[in-house]
Structures are given as structure tokens and as C-alpha cells.
Amino acid sequence: MKEITCKLLVIGAGPGGYVCAIRAGQLGVDTVIVEMAKPGGTCLNIGCIPSKAIIHAADDFAKTVAMAAGKNAMGIKADNPAIDLAKTMAWKDGITVRLTLGVAGLLKKAGVKIVVGRAKFRDGKTVAVETETGEQVIRAENVVIATGSAPVELPMLPFGEKVVSSTGALSLTEVPARLAVVGAGYIGLELGLAFAKLGSKVTIVEALDRILPLYDTQLTQPVARRLAALGVEVLLGTKVKGLSSNGEALLAETGSGEEKRIAADKILVTVGRKPVTEGWGREELELDMDGRFLRIDEQCRTSMRGIYAVGDVTGEPMLAHRAMAQGEMVAEIVSGKRRSWDKRAIPAVCFTDPEIVSVGMSPDEARAAGREIKIGQFPFSANGRAMTLSAEEGFVRVVARADNHLVLGIQGVGAGISELSAAFSLAIEMGARLEDIAGTIHAHPTQSEAFAESALKALGHALHI
Numbered sequence: 001m002k003e004i005t006c007k008l009l010v011i012g013a014g015p016g017g018y019v020c021a022i023r024a025g026q027l028g029v030d031t032v033i034v035e036m037a038k039p040g041g042t043c044l045n046i047g048c049i050p051s052k053a054i055i056h057a058a059d060d061f062a063k064t065v066a067m068a069a070g071k072n073a074m075g076i077k078a079d080n081p082a083i084d085l086a087k088t089m090a091w092k093d094g095i096t097v098r099l100t101l102g103v104a105g106l107l108k109k110a111g112v113k114i115v116v117g118r119a120k121f122r123d124g125k126t127v128a129v130e131t132e133t134g135e136q137v138i139r140a141e142n143v144v145i146a147t148g149s150a151p152v153e154l155p156m157l158p159f160g161e162k163v164v165s166s167t168g169a170l171s172l173t174e175v176p177a178r179l180a181v182v183g184a185g186y187i188g189l190e191l192g193l194a195f196a197k198l199g200s201k202v203t204i205v206e207a208l209d210r211i212l213p214l215y216d217t218q219l220t221q222p223v224a225r226r227l228a229a230l231g232v233e234v235l236l237g238t239k240v241k242g243l244s245s246n247g248e249a250l251l252a253e254t255g256s257g258e259e260k261r262i263a264a265d266k267i268l269v270t271v272g273r274k275p276v277t278e279g280w281g282r283e284e285l286e287l288d289m290d291g292r293f294l295r296i297d298e299q300c301r302t303s304m305r306g307i308y309a310v311g312d313v314t315g316e317p318m319l320a321h322r323a324m325a326q327g328e329m330v331a332e333i334v335s336g337k338r339r340s341w342d343k344r345a346i347p348a349v350c351f352t353d354p355e356i357v358s359v360g361m362s363p364d365e366a367r368a369a370g371r372e373i374k375i376g377q378f379p380f381s382a383n384g385r386a387m388t389l390s391a392e393e394g395f396v397r398v399v400a401r402a403d404n405h406l407v408l409g410i411q412g413v414g415a416g417i418s419e420l421s422a423a424f425s426l427a428i429e430m431g432a433r434l435e436d437i438a439g440t441i442h443a444h445p446t447q448s449e450a451f452a453e454s455a456l457k458a459l460g461h462a463l464h465i
């Protein structure tokens with residue numbers, strides 16, 4: 001096969017890689033992207049999008065079940081609800097197909113050449129791709145490593161028929177009667193809640209003494225209450241041991257040494273993800289590492305000239321929007337623009353029930369950084385829109401410097417609060433002060449009014465509480 005030469009080669013077409021390639025193509029950079037699976041990477045095919053589709057379907061189903069049980073204050077009735085999970089999965093697959101075809105189309109429109117196959121470095125400027133029709137050698141002035149991450153497997157619970165990763169859980173065609181979930185982080189709680197709503201008896205086993213360790217307990221309390229209301233058993237401070245000898249149950253040990261036998265039809269292991277740092281010829285290069293991740297600087301440059309890295313392979317937080325922002329920046333740098341990482345905050349959203357959003361510093365983080373702070377918190381129970389949505393659980397909390405009122409962090413928990421993350425991020429990115437948020441007219445009736453009220457509260461004169 002004839003060698004390809006290009007200015008920019010991107011390895012991996014997940015959110016980091018495909019955004020980098022699209023932007024580079026838009027800027028007229030001669031760009032090639034290599035992907036061994038499907039465009040869109042983890043996020044579009046087996047991550048963000050499919051999980052949110054299943055979470056939404058589970059929500060709708062749970063609401064219908066509640067109506068059928070007469071638990072609907074609005075007087076809506078339903079009869080004998082049922083779910084055909086195979087059909088739900090087909091609907092979800094339809095969304096991922098549309099999106100991945102869309103990504104391929106956008107790459108094409110930007111003039112990017114797509115090569116399908118596994119890429120492997122031969123040296124810092126040369127990559128060989130195993131394609132279906134043979135080896136394709138690509139020589140590039142610049143290479144971006146965007147190989148993403150993969151689920152962590154526990155040695156005593158190898159993935160298989162019964163023990164599944166998020167990928168397996170997102171392709172089940174029947175609702176497991178009993179589901180054990182190992183790990184109460186992002187995926188364990190998002191999918192654990194969804195399967196509980198779909199009808200599974202869910203037990204969650206978490207090694208630490210709290211759920212969602214990334215967020216403070218005030219934010220996670222409403223989620224803990226919802227788990228309890230759905231009958232989900234949460235075993236905190238508990239370590240998994242493996243499968244029982246007949247393979248029917250998950251064995252675990254609590255902090256006090258009590259043996260637990262959790263009968264399960266499926267076991268979902270969600271104990272984190274690991275960067276994909278093998279399988280693409282790292283051994284041919286001399287790349288510095290930062291723990292298990294590739295080390296990068298504020299321009300996403302690795303320790304080798306002309307080699308960049310973006311996305312999950314470069315560190316926490318392993319989030320799609322961080323990967324995309326890095327990819328866009330690197331494309332501009334390669335095209336000759338002066339850019340470096342200048343983001344004030346990366347929003348984190350957990351699509352639990354209710355949803356949690358955190359942007360910037362939490363009160364504890366601000367105090368630990370030596371800041372004197374003001375905190376304003378406004379509950380959705382005092383927000384008219386939340387009442388009309390039957391979504392009164394939760395609050396918005398703003399953290400600001402006590403001296404000049406510069407907003408350091410904004411957090412919240414509540415149904416649908418993920419959509420407020422944009423306002424929260426914008427406020428921090430624009431360097432807003434409490435007065436800016438309080439002085440902005442927020443449309444009525446919307447949940448966003450809780451944001452303005454939280455700023456007013458911090459200023460000492462909330463209006464609706």
C-alpha cells in the first residue's frame with residue numbers, strides 16, 4: 001500500500017481525537033485519523049450517549065410504573081406497564097449509529113482522511129496501521145495520541161457472561177432479576193439506578209465508606225435517599241472476594257468482617273477506567289509518564305517533540321468534554337495558533353437521580369486552599385418551577401470569596417440540573433461575582449432562578465426564602 005504523508009495524524013476517533021481532527025481539517029491542516037473500532041470512541045458507542053439513553057428510558061418506565069401503582073399526584077393513570085429491553089437497546093443503538101455516522105460525515109466534510117485499523121508507532125514520525133486490506137504506513141509531522149481508556153477488570157471477577165463491564169450492561173436484552181454492582185462511582189450509580197428502575201433488585205458494593213466519593217455528602221444525600229426509596233441495597237466499606245463456587249453469588253466482606261453472599265444474575269463491575277497506554281507501540285517511543293497516564297504540558301505536548309496526547313489517556317478527570325477541549329486546542333496549536341490550557345474549570349455532571357453538578361471549588365476545597373468564603377444555598381423546594389415538575393429535591397449552592405465575591409465554585413443536585421451546568425461553567429469562566437449572577441434576570445418560572453437566589457442568599461438577601 002502506498003505510504004501516506006500528512007501534517008497531522010490522530011490516533012483514536014473518540015471525543016478527543018475526532019474533535020481534534022475536525023478542527024484541524026477546518027483550519028486547512030492536512031489531517032489523517034486512525035480508528036480501530038467506530039468513530040465516536042467510548043463516549044458515543046459504549047459510554048456517555050448509550051448510558052444516558054438507557055437512564056432516560058428507565059426514568060420513563062419508572063414513572064409509568066409509579067402511575068400504574070396509583071402513586072401519581074397529578075392524577076395520571078396507567079395500566080400494566082412493561083418494558084421490552086431488547087427494543088429499548090435497539091432504540092439506543094439507533095441513536096449511537098446516527099451519531100457515529102454523523103462524526104464520520106463531519107470528518108469527511110472537514111477534509112480529514114479516515115483510516116480504519118489498529119495504529120502502531122514505528123518511531124516518533126511513523127505509524128503502521130493494520131487495515132483489512134494490509135498494512136498502511138503513515139508518516140506525519142505531528143501525531144496526537146487519543147487512545148482513550150478501558151474498564152478496570154478485577155482479578156477475582158474477570159469479565160465474561162455473568163460478570164460484565166458497562167459495555168456489557170449497556171447491551172443486555174433482558175432486565176436481570178438480581179443485579180450486583182461493584183463500585184458506587186459514576187457508572188455504578190448511573191446504571192445501578194437505571195436498572196433498579198427497570199425492575200432489577202440491585203445491590204451495590206462499595207469499598208469506601210461513602211457513595212460517589214468525588215462529591216461532598218451534602219450533594220450525594222438526595223441520591224442516597226433515592227437509592228433507598230428504590231430498594232437498592234448499598235453495602236459501604238465492603239470488599240468483594242469473588243464468585244461463590246457454584247457461580248451464583250458475589251462474595252464480599254464488610255468492614256466489620258461480616259461475610260456477605262449476594263445472589264446475582266449479573267454482576268456489573270465499575271471500579272474505574274484505565275488509560276489505554278499499551279497496544280499502540282509506546283515501547284518504540286520515549287514518553288514520560290504521569291503515574292499510569294501519559295505526561296502532558298499545558299499545550300498537551302508529550303515529552304517527545306511533535307507528539308501530543310489528549311483525552312482519557314492523559315489523566316483525570318476522564319470526561320468527554322475535557323477530551324474535546326484538549327483536542328480542539330491541539331488542532332489550533334498544530335495549525336500555528338498560540339494556545340494553551342487556560343480553562344478555569346471543568347464541569348462534572350453525574351446523571352444519577354437526582355443529577356449532580358459540580359463546577360469549580362466545593363466549600364471544603366476552597367477552605368483547604370486557604371480561602372475565606374461565603375456560601376449561598378437555595379433549595380428547589382422553594383422554586384416554583386421545581387414544584388410544577390414534582391422535582392423539589394435538591395438545591396443550588398454557590399461558593400464565593402468573602403472579600404470580593406468572586407465565584408469560586410457552583411454545585412447543585414436536582415432533577416434535570418445537568419442543563420444548568422452551562423450557566424454554572426459560564427459564570428466561573430467569565431470570572432463572575434455574586435452580584436453578576438444576582439443581577440442577571442433569570443426567566444420565570446425556571447429552575448435556574450435557584451441559581452440567582454443562591455447568589456442572593458450568599459449576599460444576605462435571598463428573596464424567596
Ligand code: FAD
Binds near residue numbers: 038147166312
Ligand atoms: P475514547 O472515547 O476512549 O476513544 C479512544 C478511541 O481510540 C477508541 O475509539 C479506540 O477504539 C481508539 N483506539 C485506541 N487505540 C487505538 C489504536 N492503537 N489504533 C486505532 N484506534 C485506537 N464522560 C462524560 O463527560 N459524560 C458522561 O456522561 C460520560 N458517561 C460515560 C458513561 C460510561 C458507561 C463510560 C464508560 C464513560 C463515560 N464517560 C462520560 C467518559 C467518556 O466516555 C470518556 O471520557 C471519553 O470517551 C474520552 O474520550 P477519548 O477521546 O479520550 O477516548
Ligand code: NAD
Binds near residue numbers: 239
Ligand atoms: P469511578 O472512579 O467513578 O468509581 C469507581 C468506584 O469504585 C469508586 O467509588 C471506588 O471507591 C470503587 N471501587 C474501586 N475498587 C473497588 C473494589 N475492589 N470494590 C468495591 N468498590 C471499588 O469509576 P467508574 O464508575 O468505573 O467510571 C469510570 C470513569 O468514567 C469515571 O471516573 C468518569 O471519569 C467516567 N464517567 C463519567 C460519567 C459522567 O460524566 N457522568 C459517567 C460515567 C463514567
